[in-house]
Amino acid sequence: MAIKERMSGNEAVAHAIKQINPDVMPAFPITPSTEIPQFVSTMIANGEIDTEFIPVESEHSSMSAAIGASAAGARTLTATSSCGLALMWEVLYVAASNRLPIMMEVVNRALSGPININAEHSDSMGARDSGWIQIYAENNQEVYDNTLQAYRIAEHRSVKLPVMICQDGFITSHAVENITLLEDEPVKKFVGSYEPEHYLLKEDEAMAVGPYAISGYCMEAKRAQAQAMINAKEVILQVAKEFEELSGRSYGFFEEYCLEDAEYAIVAIGSVCGTIKETIDKLRAKGCRVGLLKVRVFRPFPGEEMAAALKNCKAIAIMDRCEGYNATGGPLGAELTAALYRTKATAETVNIIYGLSGRDVKVSDVEEVYEKLERLAQGDNCFGEYPYIGLRSNN
């Protein structure tokens, strides 16, 4: 039986954690993810879950303790945002290279500076090459559903990689929306128990974690880790299929919204996709062939699949809620453009930066993007150099 509720994104995550009942959670408060460890601590204080919470003194220690706990054989999670994720940067790589299936709830927020607490993807995008799986959500329902699927993907024998479950700070983390929850028992059955093959506290074998390895061994370890990320693609789809059987909600690498016959498409990540869908509905009513490719899985990067889904488009706007500071644009822009090139796509593309530090994106902004895409397809480079949405001035 599905349960109709109203929850913020952080509450939805906490509810999923309650249903999963993981073993260990080290965490350090940082806006806007702070509520997640608060909710978990309250559930522990009320005896609702038997997770052990470690109130660490920093995010670096949060991820370090998570690595220790996971290596010891515990199902482990943490939560963070922004500078907290940046402080973990060094040990994110250690978690991934030790092949530890840690789940991290990332409530996306701008990196400093200027210091700002609002939604931006610079934090998780900064960690995009750390070896973690990254799954993004448009709304509260999705972050709940993604959290329930996380351990199934991370702990899979052919994957064994940590996973970030990302949502947009405040926009989804704090805004209350309608949500459909699953009952506890089916969730427990779906997630299953964690039975690692090797761990520090295994009774009949000792284990050593974190070696020094000379050049003669390192490269093989890294290639094996790369293979795990490749393997994750199939596992993500398989877990999504099983989740659909349980919940009736369908997930893949990305969502295609009115994309099949679209001539002009936007590719974006996260909560902005709600605004884009609203705009599409409005423009479709006028007969405009516009669509959206909403990226759910950024790591592993489903470039080939995205390029195939965009193959009939005349012009594509790739929107990044993250500066690349590379004089060309953002990370989604760079990677998708490369994927399109490899499939010999002929569509015009433009990379647009939007929504930095929580800057609002309106339906009228998206409408303008679609209008300009039509002109771009006709050879009019109307976006200009280095386009931003909603910027008060270029100087």
Place this chain on the structure above:
Amino acid sequence: MANIPILGLEAIIEPSEPAQGGGMEKSMEQKNTFNFREIQEREERLAPGHRMCAGCGGTIAVRNVLKALHPGDKAVIGNATGCLEVSSFMYPYTAYEDSYIHNVFENAGATLSGVETAYKALKKKGKIKEDYKFITFGGDGGTYDIGLQSLSGAMERGHDMVYVCYDNGAYMNTGVQRSSATPMYADTTTTPTGKVSDGKPQTRKDLAAIIAAHNIPYVAQTTFIGNMKDLYVKAEKAIYTPGAAFLNIMAPCPRGWKYDAPDIIEICKLAVETCYWPLFEIVDGKWILSYKPKNKLPLEDFLRKQGRFKHLFKPGNEHLLEAFQNEVDKRWEELLFRCGE
């Protein structure tokens, strides 16, 4: 005199006349749990074949701390990045008989606190049955400096673990750079002596006192003396005291200190007899002196054997020796006061 079997290294210890609590051997004799032969015959938990330098103090510290684990007791060993880590766990070989985890340089405290918490969680859920002890090792770089926050957090939270610092007084793994544990005037590669430099200008950080201020049940400072009884007794207490414990072990480095490797035990003895490295413990907040030399030797006796201090013995540098002696005296008096001596 002490009825402890005299074997090998400890033979160089001259029995002191009893003074206050007695001489070095005498005072240690008061604890009757120490059977040198039985302890040395215990199975090695740090297997031979690792790549540490001959005469490395860090290795002596690890071997002897692990000897304090009662035979049959299980443990998970942690390790900060440093000489010890890169030389004792080189893929595909490990020198550790027990489960072992190295994470990065500055997070040995947090990493082992995660392991210990996983143990609590899995034990509570009935997923593991056996008892484990948790011991982590870090050099002074990973402990006094880059890992201090992580260590402080782990101690303050009271995880049931022992953090062991093998203090060799500099970043030896990267080639003898100064740390906050480096003694004043030491010649290191980032405090080199020169025309206008006398070596490290600052004094040592007092880490044992800092950790004691965390109000944990057990803190101790030791080094390699005699038949390792002081180290053994303190390690055993640290391991078997419930809650967080900290051991600071002076572990000389022949490369960084520039002495002849076989002199290590004599150097340790001189460090103690000059009161450069006093032996003490802090049990539930109470400071207890482990050994008080009857005749406190001049600091020069400890410094003279080490190349890192050779500039102090050049004519015209007498004032440096005097300043260093004054610093050691001041700290010794403070320690005596804390210990109620």
